[in-house]
Amino acid sequence: MLKVLISGTGFAGQGHADAFRGAGAEVVGMVGRTPSVVREVAEKMAIPYAGTDWQDALETCKPDIVSIATPGGAHYAPIRQAIAAGCHVFVDKPMTESGETAVELRRLADEKGVKTAYAASFRYAPSVLHAKRLVAEGAIGEPTEIECISHFNLEREIPFGWSHQKSAGGGRLNNNFTHTLSIACSVVGDRILGIMGEVRDDLGRAPIVEGVHNFATRRNFIPKDLSDPSLEWGESDVEWSYTVLAQLESPFAEKPVSVLFKHGGLVPRFHEDHIVFYGKEGAIYIKGHYGSRELYHYGASKTWTELPLPEDIAASIPKVEGETEQCWHYLAREFVRDIRGESVEPYPTFTEGSRYQQIIDLIRRNDDWTDLSNLA
Incomplete structure (x- = not known):
């Protein structure tokens, strides 16, 4: 063993x-x-x-x-x-x-x-596996673009820790974008041709609290009195929001597939977080920021239809609680x-892991802007 x-x-x-x-x-x-x-x-x-x-x-x-x-x-x-x-x-x-x-x-x-x-590993969410099969079978025709939208509304008062620090592996690119990029690549093609993006630190600082050992329970340590003058604060140096554009090479498309990754870590959602795969003959919409909920198909009928998870995919999913754990x-x-x-x-x-880290470094430079101050 x-x-x-x-x-x-x-x-x-x-x-x-x-x-x-x-x-x-x-x-x-x-x-x-x-x-x-x-x-x-x-x-x-x-x-x-x-x-x-x-x-x-x-x-x-x-x-x-x-x-x-x-x-x-x-x-x-x-x-x-x-x-x-x-x-x-x-x-x-x-x-x-x-x-x-x-x-x-x-x-x-x-x-x-x-x-x-x-x-x-959210590329193994049931609906993502289903979408991968549907795209390969031609359910949306030639893929053209992907849209990954999520808003987490994280508490700004979560105690200062690794998630606030670049040197500790924090930031929303490291801990959100890695999953959605993996999902997009798994469905339409793993070769990333180009990337550009913008990041923003909307947080600034967070309270320093002792005793936080488990990331899943960090909310339990939010101070009750944030105005306490004895409270210490740590400075964030990572992004809490990002917008990234990518181009992926796909075996199912003649032209590169355009991808939009939009994430707001500290802002509330109004509509569902979602991932959508668009093609010349249809689209696939999955509810949930990591595509872990219901899947809908838009095809020849020109209507959105919820599709059940195929039995063999359902049987392949480990029988444990929690989408992360699955x-x-x-x-x-x-x-x-x-x-x-x-x-x-x-x-x-590690091929994907090292490539993703290099991409995150490039995005964090935040140098994709064109200065328009001198336009006529």
């Missing part, structure tokens, strides 16, 4: 552990920053090894696979050590905090000959099967 070592004790770390167990692997250890927390989580999950020293864990547990489930800024060193130890690597998005370090890790993994998986389980299952030598469909690896 393949042995897995987990880096991270929070929502993602526990989710990765469950996903690999669901894939038939053995979770032999977990590493975290805080001794009491990692011991508590490991005991709760019946994981035999719990520690705070990653190198010691690699040497003691001798895993076949490591699963990196910490914020992106903490990915580089443990991945580098794991590759050196000959481990296959499963990493959550973002791959690292920069394109430069992501490219280096991709090169090291290639040289070592280890397999990698990059968990921009997608982790799906990718972990594919990764384990590949490591075992079984035939699997292509899945996102």
Whole structure:
């Protein structure tokens, strides 16, 4: 049985552990920053090894696979050590905090000959898998454009942490755009021809609060009195909104497919968040910011019709609660099967992860504007 070592004790770390167990692997250890927390989580999950020293864990547990489930800024060193130890690597998005370090890790993994998986994993949402099949079958004709719209209305008072810091892997590009880009690529074609974009920090600052260990429960730590003069504040240096345009090469289209990615992290939604795939002969609309809800088709009848999920796709979805967890389980299952030598469909690896980080670096330069101040 393949042995897995987990880096991270929070929502993602526990989710990765469950996903690999669901894939038939053995979770032999977990590493975290805080001794009491990692011991508590490991005991709760019946994981035999719990520690705070990653190198010691690699040497003691001798895993076949490591699963990196910490914020992106903490990915580089443990991945580098794991590759050196000959481990296959499963990493959550973002791959690292920069394109430069992501490219280096991709090169090291290639040289070592280890397999990698990059968990921009909402491409495995049921309706996205359905849309991928429909586009391949010609349900919308030649694809022409894609629209990905989302508004999260996140609380501005969420305690200051990794999500506010570029060096820690924060920002909405790292933690939202990675998923929607992966979805668009999985449905119409993985080759990204061009990119341009604009980012904006709408937040500015956030309160500093002690005791936040789990990203999923950070809202519970929002201070009750934000006017308290003793409250400390941290400065955000990442984007909370973005608008990105991309062009994708598609085997189903003669011309590049245009893609709009529009995300507002701090603004309220009025209509549904959605993803739409348009073609010359129809369109596919999926509700939800990651395309995880109902799917509708517009075709020859000139009306929108909800389509049921095909039985075989429904049967392929892991039977676990939560859309995030389902997608982790799906990718972990594919990764384990590949490591075992079984035939699997292509899945996102460090190739995609390093490419996405380089693209994010380019977008964050915010230098795509044309100065019009001197127009007549």
